[in-house]
Amino acid sequence: MAMTARQxxxxxxxxxxxxxVVAVVAVxxxxxxxTIGTSVFNFSKIGPMFPDIFLVxxxxxxxxxxxxxxxxxxxxxxxxxxxLSSFPLYRWLATGxxxxxxxxxxxxxxxxxGYGVPLAFGVQWxxxxxxxxSLGMVASAYIAETLRAGLQAVPKGQxxxxxxxxxxxxxxxxxxxxxxxxxxxLPPLTNEIILLTKDSSLIYVLGLTASQYELTKFGxxxxxxxxxxxxxxxVAGAFYLxxxxxxxxxxxxxxxxxxxxxx
Amino acid sequence: xxxxxGSTSTVQAAGVNIKDLxxxxxxxxxxxxISLTVEPGQVVCLIGPSGSGKSTxxxxxxxxxxxxxxxxxxxxxxxxxxxVDLNRMRRNVGMVFQHFNLFPHLSVxxxxxxxxxxxxxxxxxxxxxVARHNLERVGLGHLADRFPDQLSGGQQQRVAIARxxxxxxxxxxxxxxxxxxxxxxxxxxxxVMRKLAQEGMTMLVVTHEMGFAREVADRVVxxxxxxxxxxxxxxxxxxAPTQPRTKEFxxxxxxxxxxxxxxx
Numbered sequence: 001m002a003m004t005a006r007q008x009x010x011x012x013x014x015x016x017x018x019x020x021v022v023a024v025v026a027v028x029x030x031x032x033x034x035t036i037g038t039s040v041f042n043f044s045k046i047g048p049m050f051p052d053i054f055l056v057x058x059x060x061x062x063x064x065x066x067x068x069x070x071x072x073x074x075x076x077x078x079x080x081x082x083x084l085s086s087f088p089l090y091r092w093l094a095t096g097x098x099x100x101x102x103x104x105x106x107x108x109x110x111x112x113x114g115y116g117v118p119l120a121f122g123v124q125w126x127x128x129x130x131x132x133x134s135l136g137m138v139a140s141a142y143i144a145e146t147l148r149a150g151l152q153a154v155p156k157g158q159x160x161x162x163x164x165x166x167x168x169x170x171x172x173x174x175x176x177x178x179x180x181x182x183x184x185x186l187p188p189l190t191n192e193i194i195l196l197t198k199d200s201s202l203i204y205v206l207g208l209t210a211s212q213y214e215l216t217k218f219g220x221x222x223x224x225x226x227x228x229x230x231x232x233x234x235v236a237g238a239f240y241l242x243x244x245x246x247x248x249x250x251x252x253x254x255x256x257x258x259x260x261x262x263x
Numbered sequence: 264x265x266x267x268x269g270s271t272s273t274v275q276a277a278g279v280n281i282k283d284l285x286x287x288x289x290x291x292x293x294x295x296x297i298s299l300t301v302e303p304g305q306v307v308c309l310i311g312p313s314g315s316g317k318s319t320x321x322x323x324x325x326x327x328x329x330x331x332x333x334x335x336x337x338x339x340x341x342x343x344x345x346x347v348d349l350n351r352m353r354r355n356v357g358m359v360f361q362h363f364n365l366f367p368h369l370s371v372x373x374x375x376x377x378x379x380x381x382x383x384x385x386x387x388x389x390x391x392x393v394a395r396h397n398l399e400r401v402g403l404g405h406l407a408d409r410f411p412d413q414l415s416g417g418q419q420q421r422v423a424i425a426r427x428x429x430x431x432x433x434x435x436x437x438x439x440x441x442x443x444x445x446x447x448x449x450x451x452x453x454x455v456m457r458k459l460a461q462e463g464m465t466m467l468v469v470t471h472e473m474g475f476a477r478e479v480a481d482r483v484v485x486x487x488x489x490x491x492x493x494x495x496x497x498x499x500x501x502x503a504p505t506q507p508r509t510k511e512f513x514x515x516x517x518x519x520x521x522x523x524x525x526x527x
Contacts (some may be wrong), residue, residue: 157362157364158364158366160358161358161360161364161365161366161423162366162378163353164325164327164353164356164357164358164427165353165354165378165382165426166350166351166378166382166430167381168350175377175381176377179368180366180367180368183368
């Protein structure tokens with residue numbers, strides 16, 4: 001008996017779902033649950049992680065991310081405007097900066113600003129400053145490209161209309177072009193903040209004091225002190241979702257609201 | 264008919280004086296020595312086929328395009344003087360675009376107040392008063408709290424006119440203001456422009472609306488391939504053109520369904 005196209009599509013969907021279920025069951029059967037239970041999912045011994053995972057780990061991750069984002073956003077905006085400048089020197093400087101800091105591992109930048117720069121200039125930096133400068137500089141390279149694309153996506157007529165009303169270039173940028181560009185770049189910018197949140201874990205290379213631990217370092221510390229295997233790291237990892245998921249939801253809400261007032 | 268004496272506006276009208284204006288894009292010369300005068304309070308319509316340089320000419324007047332040669336005087340300002348205070352000059356020159364170019368992130372009222380506040384340093388309440396007055400003039404006082412994307416094309420264009428008027432310009436430039444509109448909303452925009460002309464506003468209008476040009480313009484300038492081919496009183500140029508190119512253009516525009524053997 002021949003099947004209609006619709007029937008064939010339905011059968012195909014059932015087959016795909018079946019393959020997925022089989023794969024999941026196979027993985028579950030293959031796992032050594034006994035070992036995993038004591039070394040990864042050993043939640044009985046993690047009590048001591050609380051409440052400091054909130055008061056120290058989560059708090060510091062949020063602080064480091066926020067500091068880096070403020071620097072990254074202002075630096076990124078400056079770089080984006082430089083890249084769009086009619087003055088070639090600015091364009092070259094911005095391009096060089098962006099290519100360099102996008103291409104170099106963030107970890108190396110941390111080491112450079114955490115150890116190299118203090119040695120070179122004989123200064124002792126607060127860890128907040130190191131995070132702000134190093135992570136902020138890396139972030140500004142990424143954010144610059146996002147913002148440049150957003151600024152260029154604002155129709156040229158907007159700048160022309162603003163200039164025709166007597167606004168100087170900088171005023172037209174601030175009042176007309178940048179507010180529209182920000183609505184356009186909100187989704188990719190959310191992405192940058194999420195990446196930044198996770199990159200803040202790289203500061204473990206700096207040798208922090210206990211009160212400066214962020215989530216990952218806090219989790220690694222738990223591995224050695226609690227005797228619950230990798231479980232503390234798993235818990236710390238879950239806390240990143242506590243930051244990133246609300247962030248995504250917030251951005252989506254913003255997006256749908258600005259979609260209403262935007263053409 | 265417009266009159267330049269019975270103005271209801273308190274702002275002094277400015278004239279435009281263009282001499283031997285040249286503009287090229289690369290090797291493509293789009294304006295080949297244009298001279299044109301608009302007396303204060305006059306309405307001049309620029310007509311001609313697309314690509315004839317009329318929009319470029321208009322955009323040169325407030326220096327959205329940088330001319331390569333010639334001089335432009337707008338009221339007391341010499342636009343082509345390298346030392347001219349461009350921002351100060353542009354305050355006096357209202358510009359209306361084909362695609363409106365309203366600011367989509369601002370309400371209708373804020374579209375009309377932002378430049379008053381940021382450029383003319385008017386207080387928020389004063390700016391709002393001026394904006395509401397001008398929105399009334401274009402018949403849209405009741406839409407002040409809407410956003411541009413909630414309006415029809417014709418309404419958006421009238422808001423754009425109100426936005427320009429809110430700077431108390433001495434001269435208004437219109438760049439094909441009705442070309443992007445639905446046919447049914449064209450009339451509202453033309454009515455607003457007709458009223459402005461009657462109030463004594465100096466207007467330089469690029470348009471394909473021959474009816475409007477004939478009725479409102481003091482003078483009509485026909486351009487083709489970067490030169491002024493014919494100019495004069497609206498009646499003469501539109502109803503009794505003397506140049507073959509003007510005749511040909513008007514025949515095509517006024518009778519578009521007429522089929523003719525193309526000879527060149």
